[in-house]
Amino acid sequence: MSRVMLITGASRGIGAATARLAAQQGYALCLNYHQRADAANAVLEQVRGLGVTAIAVQADVADETQVLHMFEAIDRELGRLDVLVNNAGMLEQQMRLEQMDAARWGRVLGANVIGSFLCAREAIKRMSTRHGGQGGAIVNLSSVAARLGAPGEYIDYAAAKGAIDSMTLGLAKEVASEGIRVNAVRPGVIHTDIHAAGGEPDRVERVKASVPMGRGGQAEEIAEAILWLASEQASYTSGALLDVAGGR
Numbered sequence: 001m002s003r004v005m006l007i008t009g010a011s012r013g014i015g016a017a018t019a020r021l022a023a024q025q026g027y028a029l030c031l032n033y034h035q036r037a038d039a040a041n042a043v044l045e046q047v048r049g050l051g052v053t054a055i056a057v058q059a060d061v062a063d064e065t066q067v068l069h070m071f072e073a074i075d076r077e078l079g080r081l082d083v084l085v086n087n088a089g090m091l092e093q094q095m096r097l098e099q100m101d102a103a104r105w106g107r108v109l110g111a112n113v114i115g116s117f118l119c120a121r122e123a124i125k126r127m128s129t130r131h132g133g134q135g136g137a138i139v140n141l142s143s144v145a146a147r148l149g150a151p152g153e154y155i156d157y158a159a160a161k162g163a164i165d166s167m168t169l170g171l172a173k174e175v176a177s178e179g180i181r182v183n184a185v186r187p188g189v190i191h192t193d194i195h196a197a198g199g200e201p202d203r204v205e206r207v208k209a210s211v212p213m214g215r216g217g218q219a220e221e222i223a224e225a226i227l228w229l230a231s232e233q234a235s236y237t238s239g240a241l242l243d244v245a246g247g248r
Protein backbone atom coordinates (compact mmCIF):
# COMPACT_ATOMS: atom_id res chain seq x y z
CA MET A 1 0.00 0.00 0.00
CA SER A 2 1.30 3.48 -0.91
CA ARG A 3 2.29 5.88 1.81
CA VAL A 4 -0.10 8.84 1.92
CA MET A 5 1.14 12.44 2.04
CA LEU A 6 -0.87 15.60 2.60
CA ILE A 7 0.79 18.71 1.17
CA THR A 8 -0.88 21.99 2.10
CA GLY A 9 -0.51 24.74 -0.47
CA ALA A 10 0.29 22.23 -3.22
CA SER A 11 -1.08 24.27 -6.12
CA ARG A 12 1.99 26.43 -6.69
CA GLY A 13 5.66 26.97 -5.84
CA ILE A 14 7.38 24.71 -3.33
CA GLY A 15 4.22 22.71 -2.60
CA ALA A 16 3.66 21.89 -6.27
CA ALA A 17 7.33 20.85 -6.70
CA THR A 18 7.02 18.67 -3.59
CA ALA A 19 3.91 17.02 -5.03
CA ARG A 20 5.67 16.16 -8.29
CA LEU A 21 8.71 14.68 -6.50
CA ALA A 22 6.50 12.76 -4.04
CA ALA A 23 4.56 11.28 -6.95
CA GLN A 24 7.82 10.18 -8.57
CA GLN A 25 8.57 8.37 -5.29
CA GLY A 26 5.18 6.65 -5.28
CA TYR A 27 3.27 8.51 -2.56
CA ALA A 28 -0.50 8.75 -2.74
CA LEU A 29 -1.31 12.44 -2.38
CA CYS A 30 -3.79 14.91 -0.98
CA LEU A 31 -3.10 18.25 -2.64
CA ASN A 32 -4.53 21.14 -0.65
CA TYR A 33 -5.04 24.58 -2.13
CA HIS A 34 -6.76 27.79 -1.09
CA GLN A 35 -8.01 29.78 -4.11
CA ARG A 36 -6.25 28.59 -7.27
CA ALA A 37 -8.32 25.57 -8.34
CA ASP A 38 -6.89 25.89 -11.85
CA ALA A 39 -3.32 25.56 -10.62
CA ALA A 40 -4.23 22.73 -8.22
CA ASN A 41 -5.94 20.79 -11.00
CA ALA A 42 -2.88 21.17 -13.23
CA VAL A 43 -0.68 19.64 -10.50
CA LEU A 44 -3.31 16.94 -9.93
CA GLU A 45 -3.13 15.98 -13.61
CA GLN A 46 0.67 15.89 -13.49
CA VAL A 47 0.86 13.59 -10.48
CA ARG A 48 -1.91 11.31 -11.71
CA GLY A 49 0.04 11.10 -14.97
CA LEU A 50 2.86 9.56 -12.91
CA GLY A 51 0.46 6.80 -11.89
CA VAL A 52 -0.29 7.68 -8.28
CA THR A 53 -3.63 8.06 -6.50
CA ALA A 54 -4.26 11.73 -5.76
CA ILE A 55 -7.05 14.08 -4.71
CA ALA A 56 -7.18 17.88 -4.58
CA VAL A 57 -9.01 19.48 -1.65
CA GLN A 58 -9.83 23.17 -1.27
CA ALA A 59 -9.42 24.46 2.29
CA ASP A 60 -8.17 27.60 3.97
CA VAL A 61 -5.78 26.08 6.51
CA ALA A 62 -6.50 28.96 8.89
CA ASP A 63 -10.17 27.86 9.10
CA GLU A 64 -10.75 25.03 11.57
CA THR A 65 -13.97 23.77 9.96
CA GLN A 66 -12.39 23.65 6.52
CA VAL A 67 -9.34 21.78 7.87
CA LEU A 68 -11.60 19.22 9.56
CA HIS A 69 -13.45 18.66 6.26
CA MET A 70 -10.13 18.22 4.44
CA PHE A 71 -8.99 15.50 6.86
CA GLU A 72 -12.38 13.78 6.54
CA ALA A 73 -11.82 13.69 2.78
CA ILE A 74 -8.42 12.05 3.37
CA ASP A 75 -10.00 9.47 5.69
CA ARG A 76 -12.74 8.73 3.19
CA GLU A 77 -10.78 8.74 -0.07
CA LEU A 78 -7.21 7.77 0.84
CA GLY A 79 -7.82 5.77 4.02
CA ARG A 80 -4.68 6.67 5.98
CA LEU A 81 -2.05 9.37 6.50
CA ASP A 82 1.71 8.93 6.80
CA VAL A 83 3.20 12.37 6.09
CA LEU A 84 2.00 15.93 6.59
CA VAL A 85 3.88 18.70 4.78
CA ASN A 86 2.80 21.97 6.39
CA ASN A 87 3.72 24.08 3.37
CA ALA A 88 0.83 26.56 2.94
CA GLY A 89 2.06 30.02 3.78
CA MET A 90 1.74 33.63 2.78
CA LEU A 91 3.09 37.11 3.35
CA GLU A 92 1.71 40.57 2.66
CA GLN A 93 2.95 43.90 1.29
CA GLN A 94 6.41 44.94 2.43
CA MET A 95 6.27 47.68 5.11
CA ARG A 96 7.66 48.74 8.46
CA LEU A 97 6.07 47.35 11.61
CA GLU A 98 4.52 50.68 12.67
CA GLN A 99 2.59 50.77 9.39
CA MET A 100 0.93 47.38 9.99
CA ASP A 101 -2.52 46.87 11.51
CA ALA A 102 -3.91 44.10 13.70
CA ALA A 103 -6.11 42.67 10.95
CA ARG A 104 -3.00 41.94 8.90
CA TRP A 105 -1.30 40.24 11.84
CA GLY A 106 -4.40 38.08 12.25
CA ARG A 107 -4.21 36.98 8.61
CA VAL A 108 -0.45 36.37 8.62
CA LEU A 109 -0.40 34.45 11.90
CA GLY A 110 -3.63 32.65 10.94
CA ALA A 111 -2.39 31.22 7.65
CA ASN A 112 1.22 30.56 8.69
CA VAL A 113 0.88 29.53 12.34
CA ILE A 114 -2.70 28.51 13.18
CA GLY A 115 -2.92 26.64 9.86
CA SER A 116 0.16 24.58 10.67
CA PHE A 117 -1.09 23.89 14.21
CA LEU A 118 -4.54 22.76 12.99
CA CYS A 119 -3.09 20.40 10.39
CA ALA A 120 -0.49 19.03 12.84
CA ARG A 121 -3.24 18.33 15.40
CA GLU A 122 -5.38 16.42 12.92
CA ALA A 123 -2.37 14.53 11.55
CA ILE A 124 -1.25 13.46 15.03
CA LYS A 125 -4.73 12.12 15.82
CA ARG A 126 -4.34 9.82 12.82
CA MET A 127 -0.61 8.95 12.94
CA SER A 128 0.29 8.68 16.63
CA THR A 129 0.57 5.20 18.11
CA ARG A 130 -1.07 6.78 21.17
CA HIS A 131 -4.25 7.06 19.10
CA GLY A 132 -3.92 3.70 17.31
CA GLY A 133 -1.95 5.04 14.33
CA GLN A 134 1.19 3.63 12.75
CA GLY A 135 3.49 6.64 13.12
CA GLY A 136 4.55 9.11 10.47
CA ALA A 137 6.37 12.34 9.76
CA ILE A 138 5.56 16.03 9.80
CA VAL A 139 7.64 18.49 7.77
CA ASN A 140 7.00 22.17 8.48
CA LEU A 141 7.97 25.01 6.13
CA SER A 142 9.73 27.66 8.16
CA SER A 143 12.10 30.23 6.62
CA VAL A 144 15.51 31.76 7.17
CA ALA A 145 13.38 34.85 7.91
CA ALA A 146 12.87 33.28 11.36
CA ARG A 147 16.51 34.09 12.19
CA LEU A 148 17.02 37.13 9.92
CA GLY A 149 13.81 38.94 11.00
CA ALA A 150 12.83 40.51 7.63
CA PRO A 151 13.32 44.16 8.75
CA GLY A 152 11.59 46.70 6.52
CA GLU A 153 9.74 43.91 4.73
CA TYR A 154 7.53 41.71 6.92
CA ILE A 155 8.57 41.19 10.52
CA ASP A 156 5.14 39.62 11.13
CA TYR A 157 5.89 36.87 8.60
CA ALA A 158 9.36 36.32 10.10
CA ALA A 159 7.83 36.04 13.57
CA ALA A 160 5.27 33.55 12.28
CA LYS A 161 8.12 31.40 11.00
CA GLY A 162 9.85 31.78 14.37
CA ALA A 163 6.72 30.28 15.90
CA ILE A 164 6.95 27.39 13.44
CA ASP A 165 10.52 26.74 14.60
CA SER A 166 9.39 26.61 18.24
CA MET A 167 6.45 24.37 17.38
CA THR A 168 8.80 22.03 15.51
CA LEU A 169 11.16 21.76 18.50
CA GLY A 170 8.40 21.17 21.04
CA LEU A 171 6.22 18.86 18.99
CA ALA A 172 9.20 16.73 17.95
CA LYS A 173 9.80 15.96 21.65
CA GLU A 174 6.10 15.58 22.47
CA VAL A 175 5.43 12.84 19.89
CA ALA A 176 8.89 11.24 19.49
CA SER A 177 7.89 8.13 21.44
CA GLU A 178 4.67 7.80 19.40
CA GLY A 179 6.33 7.06 16.05
CA ILE A 180 6.16 10.59 14.68
CA ARG A 181 9.16 12.64 13.58
CA VAL A 182 8.73 16.42 13.28
CA ASN A 183 11.21 18.57 11.36
CA ALA A 184 11.32 21.91 9.56
CA VAL A 185 12.91 23.09 6.34
CA ARG A 186 14.01 26.73 6.35
CA PRO A 187 14.28 27.87 2.74
CA GLY A 188 16.27 30.93 1.75
CA VAL A 189 15.15 33.05 -1.16
CA ILE A 190 13.40 30.80 -3.69
CA HIS A 191 11.97 31.55 -7.14
CA THR A 192 8.19 31.39 -6.54
CA ASP A 193 5.14 33.69 -6.69
CA ILE A 194 5.31 34.53 -2.98
CA HIS A 195 7.51 37.60 -3.51
CA ALA A 196 4.88 39.24 -5.73
CA ALA A 197 2.50 39.21 -2.75
CA GLY A 198 5.06 41.36 -0.94
CA GLY A 199 4.97 43.85 -3.82
CA GLU A 200 8.38 42.87 -5.25
CA PRO A 201 8.08 40.09 -7.87
CA ASP A 202 11.81 40.37 -8.66
CA ARG A 203 12.92 40.23 -5.00
CA VAL A 204 15.14 37.20 -5.66
CA GLU A 205 17.24 39.28 -8.08
CA ARG A 206 17.83 41.97 -5.43
CA VAL A 207 18.49 39.61 -2.51
CA LYS A 208 20.71 37.11 -4.31
CA ALA A 209 23.77 39.32 -3.77
CA SER A 210 23.51 38.43 -0.06
CA VAL A 211 23.43 34.70 -0.78
CA PRO A 212 26.93 33.14 -0.60
CA MET A 213 26.10 30.91 -3.59
CA GLY A 214 25.09 34.06 -5.49
CA ARG A 215 21.70 32.83 -6.68
CA GLY A 216 18.16 32.15 -5.58
CA GLY A 217 17.02 28.58 -5.08
CA GLN A 218 14.54 26.55 -7.10
CA ALA A 219 11.40 25.04 -5.60
CA GLU A 220 12.68 21.59 -6.61
CA GLU A 221 15.74 22.07 -4.38
CA ILE A 222 13.45 22.60 -1.38
CA ALA A 223 11.30 19.63 -2.37
CA GLU A 224 14.36 17.35 -2.19
CA ALA A 225 14.94 18.32 1.45
CA ILE A 226 11.26 17.87 2.32
CA LEU A 227 11.13 14.42 0.76
CA TRP A 228 14.29 13.36 2.57
CA LEU A 229 12.94 14.46 5.95
CA ALA A 230 9.68 12.61 5.19
CA SER A 231 11.51 9.41 4.27
CA GLU A 232 12.85 6.45 6.22
CA GLN A 233 16.34 7.66 5.25
CA ALA A 234 15.77 10.32 7.94
CA SER A 235 14.65 7.75 10.53
CA TYR A 236 16.79 9.21 13.36
CA THR A 237 16.19 12.88 12.49
CA SER A 238 13.60 14.77 14.54
CA GLY A 239 13.47 18.33 15.83
CA ALA A 240 15.83 19.48 13.06
CA LEU A 241 15.62 22.94 11.48
CA LEU A 242 17.25 22.35 8.10
CA ASP A 243 18.43 25.49 6.30
CA VAL A 244 18.28 25.15 2.50
CA ALA A 245 19.43 28.63 1.66
CA GLY A 246 22.57 28.63 -0.47
CA GLY A 247 24.72 29.31 2.59
CA ARG A 248 22.81 32.43 3.63
Ligand code: NAP
Pocket residue numbers: 008009010011012013014015032033034035036037039059060061062086087088089090111115141142143144186187188189190191192193194195
Ligand atom coordinates in the same frame (compact mmCIF):
# COMPACT_ATOMS: atom_id res chain seq x y z
P1 NAP B 1 3.61 30.44 -3.18
O1 NAP B 1 4.28 30.17 -4.48
O2 NAP B 1 3.05 31.79 -2.92
O3 NAP B 1 2.46 29.33 -2.98
C1 NAP B 1 1.71 29.36 -1.80
C2 NAP B 1 0.83 28.14 -1.73
O4 NAP B 1 0.16 28.15 -0.46
C3 NAP B 1 -0.26 28.13 -2.80
O5 NAP B 1 -0.48 26.79 -3.17
C4 NAP B 1 -1.46 28.70 -2.06
O6 NAP B 1 -2.71 28.25 -2.56
C5 NAP B 1 -1.24 28.14 -0.67
N1 NAP B 1 -1.86 28.90 0.41
C6 NAP B 1 -1.64 30.19 0.79
N2 NAP B 1 -2.43 30.51 1.83
C7 NAP B 1 -3.18 29.40 2.10
C8 NAP B 1 -4.20 29.11 3.04
N3 NAP B 1 -4.62 30.03 3.93
N4 NAP B 1 -4.75 27.87 3.03
C9 NAP B 1 -4.34 26.94 2.14
N5 NAP B 1 -3.38 27.16 1.22
C10 NAP B 1 -2.82 28.38 1.21
O7 NAP B 1 4.57 30.14 -1.95
P2 NAP B 1 5.97 29.34 -1.85
O8 NAP B 1 7.06 30.31 -2.10
O9 NAP B 1 5.91 28.09 -2.63
O10 NAP B 1 6.00 29.04 -0.28
C11 NAP B 1 5.69 27.76 0.27
C12 NAP B 1 6.13 27.76 1.73
O11 NAP B 1 7.54 28.01 1.79
C13 NAP B 1 5.48 28.86 2.57
O12 NAP B 1 5.22 28.39 3.87
C14 NAP B 1 6.53 29.95 2.61
O13 NAP B 1 6.39 30.79 3.73
C15 NAP B 1 7.79 29.11 2.64
N6 NAP B 1 8.99 29.83 2.21
C16 NAP B 1 9.10 30.32 0.92
C17 NAP B 1 10.26 31.01 0.56
C18 NAP B 1 10.48 31.60 -0.82
O14 NAP B 1 11.44 32.34 -1.03
N7 NAP B 1 9.63 31.29 -1.79
C19 NAP B 1 11.29 31.19 1.50
C20 NAP B 1 11.13 30.69 2.78
C21 NAP B 1 9.99 30.01 3.12
P3 NAP B 1 -3.44 28.98 -3.84
O15 NAP B 1 -2.60 28.65 -5.06
O16 NAP B 1 -4.78 28.34 -3.92
O17 NAP B 1 -3.45 30.44 -3.57
